[in-house]
Amino acid sequence: MRRWLATVSISIVSALSLVACGGGGGAGQASQSPAASGGGGEKKQVEVFSWWTGPGEADGLQAMKKIFEQQNPNYTFFDAAVAGGSGDKAKALLQSKLQANTPPDTFQGHAGAELQGYIKAGNLEDLTFLYDELKLKDVFPTQLVDQISVEGKIYSVPVNIHRSNVLWFNPAVLKEAGVAAAPKTIDEFIADLEKVKAKGKIPLSIGSEWTVTHLMENVLLGSMGTDAYNALFKPGADWNSPQVTKALESFAKIMSYAGDPQDDWQPAAKQVADGEAAFNIMGDWAYGYFHNPPEGGLGKKSKTDFDWAPAPGTEGTYMWLSDSFTLPKGAKNRDGAIAWLKVAASKEGQDAFNPKKGSIPARKDADQSLYTDYLADALKDWSSNKLAGSIQHGVSVNQPWLAAITESVGLFIGSKDVKALQQGLADAAKSNAQ
Numbered sequence: 001m002r003r004w005l006a007t008v009s010i011s012i013v014s015a016l017s018l019v020a021c022g023g024g025g026g027a028g029q030a031s032q033s034p035a036a037s038g039g040g041g042e043k044k045q046v047e048v049f050s051w052w053t054g055p056g057e058a059d060g061l062q063a064m065k066k067i068f069e070q071q072n073p074n075y076t077f078f079d080a081a082v083a084g085g086s087g088d089k090a091k092a093l094l095q096s097k098l099q100a101n102t103p104p105d106t107f108q109g110h111a112g113a114e115l116q117g118y119i120k121a122g123n124l125e126d127l128t129f130l131y132d133e134l135k136l137k138d139v140f141p142t143q144l145v146d147q148i149s150v151e152g153k154i155y156s157v158p159v160n161i162h163r164s165n166v167l168w169f170n171p172a173v174l175k176e177a178g179v180a181a182a183p184k185t186i187d188e189f190i191a192d193l194e195k196v197k198a199k200g201k202i203p204l205s206i207g208s209e210w211t212v213t214h215l216m217e218n219v220l221l222g223s224m225g226t227d228a229y230n231a232l233f234k235p236g237a238d239w240n241s242p243q244v245t246k247a248l249e250s251f252a253k254i255m256s257y258a259g260d261p262q263d264d265w266q267p268a269a270k271q272v273a274d275g276e277a278a279f280n281i282m283g284d285w286a287y288g289y290f291h292n293p294p295e296g297g298l299g300k301k302s303k304t305d306f307d308w309a310p311a312p313g314t315e316g317t318y319m320w321l322s323d324s325f326t327l328p329k330g331a332k333n334r335d336g337a338i339a340w341l342k343v344a345a346s347k348e349g350q351d352a353f354n355p356k357k358g359s360i361p362a363r364k365d366a367d368q369s370l371y372t373d374y375l376a377d378a379l380k381d382w383s384s385n386k387l388a389g390s391i392q393h394g395v396s397v398n399q400p401w402l403a404a405i406t407e408s409v410g411l412f413i414g415s416k417d418v419k420a421l422q423q424g425l426a427d428a429a430k431s432n433a434q
Helices: 004-021 057-071 085-099 113-120 128-134 142-148 171-176 186-198 209-224 226-231 242-255 265-273 285-291 334-345 347-357 374-384 399-415 418-432
Strands: 044-049 075-079 106-110 166-169 202-204 277-282 307-310 317-321 323-325 386-389
Touching: 044 057, 044 085, 044 334, 057 075, 057 334, 057 347, 075 334, 106 113, 106 334, 113 399, 128 334, 142 386, 166 171, 166 265, 166 285, 171 186, 171 277, 186 202, 186 209, 186 242, 186 277, 209 226, 209 242, 209 277, 209 317, 209 399, 226 386, 242 418, 265 277, 265 285, 277 285, 285 374, 307 374, 317 374, 323 334, 334 347, 399 418
Parallel strands: 044 075, 044 106, 202 277, 317 386
Antiparallel strands: 106 323, 166 277, 166 307
């Protein structure tokens, strides 16, 4: 969630420093070797590499670890999680491990185009055999399987689903502005932003630059519709079409109502929760921030201090992203990694992990009683909506393509030039389309 080209070299240095300076191991440290368990008759360790070290996500990982070790008494879980940077440091360290031919047994990545670099480099095993053995194509939505397949092969196991297209709003601010309900279309959204502006409140809060790209993907989807949006990421797509022009003109208009950029998504979301701003478009990880107790969130009350709806124009579509696990080629403990993937794919594993993480399972047969409030709405929509892949969060575009999109959005923030933005997006697609 950041400019890739500007941060990758810093992230690599930081990640390697983390390893060199690490202390006693554990979450956020990658200094302990997974071979430390020794030989003899001791259990074999399975190195699970992720960036889940924060509240909620680390708890969810530990819940899956417990199931894994109960089901596999000959294995012990080695937590190789690396903290910081929303995965940037972890990805940089992972790249160095892959280049050194010392891969972890399994590693976390966003399902979709983000994994294409690893696939093209020959770093990952095809997991189609596991999908066949566990009949995962029967329990994962067909659209999901289609969107994570590469030339008929599948290289990751999704453990959760996040939603990108969520409109968060403050009910009291909307009522004060005379807005009776959350806007359902782009035109209604723009009209409501104007009403809020007239009352002297911030119509739309935004965070750092990546949140503007996140907003843009939502406006593209809301303006163009699901099928036309998804077609943008296919070979030969026309990013110079009148449909894209109209969507980007709407995006520019919406951006004109944005408040001062905040440092990241959390302070932008807080402006909504505190009644300073009316709207914020952000992924559903914001729900945990709004809802969780003050030690880990804002401790706000849903439907009173904050509320939610699909982003304008996107009702009936679930713009998704997913954390998933892979099977690297050359893993020391391939059998142990497969055992871990089976837990990550299982109903028991996903139902243990997701309520703590604040996400929903990728599986269609989840225990619905475990998912309440916003998560109940998300689970219902996931099982029935059309799917669209996130740009910003690794589903629809690979890392070089995202870097080019981010550069074009960054230039737009300064210039407000819609024509230049569209040409930049078209050039990015031409250079990087899969």
